[in-house]
Amino acid sequence: MPWFRPPGATRPATVSVSALSGRQALHIVGAGILLPAGRVLTAAHVVNMALDREEFESAHPGGEVRLGVRVGRYGREAEVMVWIPVRDRDRARWRGDLAVLQLLDDLPSTLVPPQWKPPVVDMAIRAWQPAGRYTDLSVARGVVADVPETAFALLDGCETGGNIQPGYSGGPVWSAAESAVVGLVMGRLKGGQAQSDDDDRMRRRSWCVTAQGVREELAMVGADRLLDEARDAGEPPSASEYTELADVINRRLNSHETLAHCGRHVAYKIGLSHPGDGSAPSIDEFVRVLLSHPRALAELTDALYQFRPEAVSELVPVGWRIRNCLLLTSGERDRLNALLAALPNAITTAMPGVVRDALPDIDLAAALPPDAAWLDPESTDEALRTLLDELELHRRAPATDLANSALLPALVCLVLQLAALAPTELGSELVDWSRKVVDRILDTQDAVGDRFADARARARRLRRDVPRLYVQLTAVEGTDAPQLYTVRIWRRQEYGWQRVSTEEDRSYDTAQAVTEIFSKARTLIHNGVKPLIELALGREGLELDPHAWPSPGPMGTYRALGVEYPVVISCPELLERGSDLTDFLDERRRRLDGGVLRLIDPSVGSLSDLYSSFAGDLNTVGAVVPAVEARLRSQIVQYCLAIGLPVVLWGRGDNTWSEACDHLAKASPRQLPGRVHEYRRREWNKPTDGRPVLAWSDSTCPDLYLDDPSQENA
Structure with missing residues (x-):
């Protein structure tokens, strides 16, 4: 009899077996019993009825056959794993008639197989x-x-x-x-x-x-082990983590009383029962529980950190390497859930941007719920749960941007970022929660202070920075009509980047696209400060003039985006993500205030002539493209963006650009968006306007992640 046991339940989980049509469960034909490792035991004749076969058909139905199984409220598809047909059948009873079904998707850990x-x-x-x-x-x-x-x-x-x-x-x-x-x-x-x-x-x-x-029947086909808790749950016993945990428990929990106390504490916290006779679990069984129950190791450290800190200092590093080991105790997670539920809606809807700002070095593309999930109040709770589940898997992140910064759990880093954005009282509670978690795992409290100070500095910068609107314009292919575009929009306010709800499957003509951008930009005008609008275009889109596209105005007039707002463009497609050139781009962005613009020689004849002008020169943060032949100009612009220049200025008024170029090239890189906006507004509709175009980005830009296809709304 195991020391750690399933709780004394009033009844086992309800299991039903159904026929399946496509992915839709049909009528229920029988019941089942939940087994460990996502399996269900039922009668073979129940499977036959679900598949519309003769009730006592003995032939194996086939490993590819799917059935519908519901465990509690969770519907799953299943395949036949073990088949024991009816034998020795008489009128009263028979032998055999068992089947083990393997569920094709996991069940919640709260569904525990019965004894x-x-x-x-x-x-x-x-x-x-x-x-x-x-x-x-x-x-x-x-x-x-x-x-x-x-x-x-x-x-x-x-x-x-x-x-x-x-x-x-x-x-x-x-x-x-x-x-x-x-x-x-x-x-x-x-x-x-x-x-x-x-x-x-x-x-x-x-x-x-x-x-x-049942055990005897399964034993005859070598499957009686399926009745017992899976021996290979979590990490296999041969793994180094098993050996290390066993060694720590053997050395640090080296008395019967300590082992029994910790066993009872862990059992209670993870919902298992245990003998009431004062006995202790074996080290082997204790380690298997630590490897198979996601919160068991956290609960053990909670029992030990105050009186056996040396044990915790050895257990925690092993936990970082266990794939399914969660960071928090159940009490810590419940408290965090309650605190985050109190966040203002404006912070919650901006969560994807907050996460990326707080954890720029962690790839969460596959786990972070899409932006649309944070905009819909009905899906926000589920999105937050999914995010916290992922960050609990012991990812670590630097406490600050400084070299050799101490590491903290990534979840704690995010919570401290939220604390810096939250109202004062809630922020204090989030910091206190973070300190308690760090105290339990024996990380340094200094790192918490450094991280929170860094998060507050980030929050101050966000509140101080000019509001931004990031617009991704994508040409719709395969239409004979005038060019149409899809429009995706993000905005940055005091809490960071946030997806703006739009009809993203809709195709817009140029006037409709600009009208949509106008409607979103107006929401960012505060205290007379207009937002900077960044238009993200594909390579072919660099030849477009979206800042000049007309939008209907009052009394038969029209409006232009680049006249009313500072408008810049970007082309994420040109810079390969993760390359060393992205590092050059990041460094040049940081040098916008002191960096210089280089005016390209009008006599340039090829891209090779440009290489030595920019290679390795981080103080040159931008280029001004002279009046050259249109095809060469397009190549130069793309080259400058591809090598990591955050600022590129050029014009499309071939005969009038020289004059505009002389005027605008005198501005500092940081001031260029405002200068170009003022020039467009002043020279609009004049034959000498030069048609200036500015590609520009700074260290607060949304970066390439907004172009990630995984962020598409469903």
């Missing part, structure tokens, strides 16, 4: 028929009438109430007194009257395969 124990005569039992939805059940109550063989038992239903009927097959025979399954329902007994005291009892009699009988 198995042998039945005894006069034991009170119950059985359930999953009659429809997971909340609809038919309950049969009775007693164990006889156990004529260890492999099967006779059951008598109560004189009042429901009795075992068709549909119960494959389900558990449950003893509430033992909190265990004592058998698997096979059906109504079909023997003669001699086998029963009276006709009424005969109508209420049924039979089951006992717990021993």
